[in-house]
Amino acid sequence: MAKSSKPKFDAAASITNELIKIIDRGVLPWRKPWTVGGSSVPLRQNGEPYQGVNNFLLTMRTLMAGFSSPYWMTLRQANELDAKVIKGSKSSVVVYYGTAEREQAEGAHGGEAETEDPKTIPFMKSYRVFNADQIEGLDPRFHSAAAEPEVHPERAPIPHMQSFFEAIGANVSFSGRETCYVPNLDKIYMPPIELFENPRNFYAVWGHELGHWTKPRHRLNRSYGDARFGNTAYAREEIVALS
Structure with missing residues (x-):
């Protein structure tokens, strides 16, 4: 039988390419120092939390796609629950790491095979899952109402910092x-301080946006050319705002 010419799926390359696409879109959800509501822990069909890189990847996918459910499952698991994946839904790749033991082919000095001294080798497998929002016919427990953003009432303004920023005008x-x-409105938009886990982060983000606020012609008249996400002009402007 002739071997298939279709290249073997490379899970590591797929995940890397997905991360690059997310960065190219200009959204880095893992850097937000404020809360936006919804579940922050991706769950398996049985309620067990995902671990490691899968937790990280599925959290980003949830934020990017706007899913409200924290549950993820395979096509087979959905079918076993008498549910159906919505036509056209795109699956997400998750990975499984493990180890296997194999017997050494030769002894330490090239002698006969040793069967009592196994060698442990790592391996990685991948499989595809769908978010519960992509599946019809699931029990309502998989579609819990989206949580309201967590509010930190104790996150009161820091007086001297608040006065400094307000005085800028x-x-x-x-x-x-x-x-x-x-720029068209000459206006900064910020989440309220109560949504920040630390009030100092609130002022750090405010300061960053004020950096961009200084760019227009009637202020510092700063221009590095046609700024588009990822190009040199964009990078230079971001460096200024981060300074």
């Missing part, structure tokens, strides 16, 4: 769940 709206400076 920038137009800032403390609402929503994202941060950005909108």
Whole structure:
């Protein structure tokens, strides 16, 4: 029988390429110092939390796709629950690491095979899962209502820092769940301080956006050319805002 010419699926390369695509989109969810609601722990069909890189990857996929359910399962597991994956849904790759033992082919000095001294070798396997939001017919427990963003009432403003930033005079709206400076409106958007795990992070993010706020012609008139995500002009502007 002729061997298939189809290349073997490379899970490591697939995960690496996915990370690159996420970065290219300009969204780094693992760097947000404020809470945005929803489950933060991806769960298997049986409720067991994913560990290691799978936890990290599925958390990013949940944020990027806007899934509200923390549950993930294989096509087979969904079918066993009399549920059906929605047509056109894209699966996500997860990996499994383990070790296997094999007998040494030769002794330490090239003698006969040793059967009582096994050698442990690592291996990695991959499989595909779907989020419960991509599956129809599941029990309601897999679709729990999205949690409201966690609020930290004790996260009160730091007086001297608050006074410093307010004195700058920038137009800032403390609402929503994202941060950005909108040049056309000459306005900064920030989540309220109560959503930040640490009030110092609130002022750090505010300071970063103020860095972009200084760019327009009527302030510092800073321009590095046509800034697009990932190009040199964009990188230079980000370096300035991070300084």
